[in-house]
Amino acid sequence: MMWLMEGFSSQRGIIQGLREAIRHYGWQDAHGQPLSVIASHRQYRPEITQCADIALREPTDPVQRLEFIRETVAAYQVRVIHTGKPGRWFEAHRQEIEATGVQLITGATGPASQALADDKAAFTEALMAQGIPHTPAVRVENLEALRDTLQTLKASYPRLCIKPNTGIYGLGYWQLDDQAPASLMLEAPDSRRIRTETYLDALAQSGGLKQPMIVMPYLPGPECSIDLVARRGQVQAALGRRKDGPMQTLFEHGEEVELACRVAALLQADGLINVQTRAGDDGRPRVLECNLRPSGGVAYGLQSGINLPAIMMADRLGLTLPRQQLRHTTVRIVEEAIPVPASESHHA
Structure with missing residues (x-):
């Protein structure tokens, strides 16, 4: 069972x-x-x-x-x-x-790995120490430090972004754009793009930062999500997804997968995990973050011919599983709805 x-x-x-x-x-x-x-x-x-x-x-x-x-x-x-x-x-x-x-x-194999993956600033430092291509990140804890950091980083990186130092689902992420119209966040909030001064003014009016944030260069992409099955840091299978709106391209090999495997070893990952990468202006991928849990898109890979959940459980339970082969490389993401009984609606 x-x-x-x-x-x-x-x-x-x-x-x-x-x-x-x-x-x-x-x-x-x-x-x-x-x-x-x-x-x-x-x-x-x-x-x-x-x-x-x-x-x-x-x-x-x-x-x-x-x-x-x-x-x-x-x-x-x-x-x-x-x-x-x-x-x-x-x-x-x-x-x-x-x-x-x-x-x-x-x-994970212990609380230390989980803590390192959750703390994005500390994780970035660990990537740097291991020579793993990454996105530089500066942790800030108050509005004054944020203003100073933005001024310093802009000398080297014209485009910047900001997000909480800990968190999931991309909540709190914004691309800071000095040229964006002030009304952009009202007209197209899903773009996650905002004029820098508008962002700073909103923070000032709401009492400053509510939690530590990290500031980093904005990378143009493409963005990739690599799902991995690992056993104590050793990767047994990997499947990458290159994102393009509702379309995602699946792949088994390449620089993004190699980076993800290095991250799994660094964190001694153990189970079904996910590594996010994004390409810089030079087209080379850099590690953004690692989630020591399955990604929301891990099910998309089931359409590819590579069943990562099965690979994970076959290894743990000594079950027979034929070699998985990539058959389909493009999927479209769709949504669906389910009814919720009135007795449960207040818990949803």
């Missing part, structure tokens, strides 16, 4: 990949029965949990989580647990969880 505990939207794609492998390759348990997949979440997420063989609701109180894990492992004879979040809690309780007899996959 494989158990996928609460993750981001990628949890659904991982379940789909595993169930596809169970059907295609006849994965069985010790009793000769097809392997099963458990999915659990703290929220009402049927688009995730209904894809699995067994759906569970996790406790919302972290204090109850460890006992919930013990009971579920015993009841369903779970052999491996994969979690997308919250990774730090799982690393802090790894010993107790693995004492139940399961393998735990968090994307």
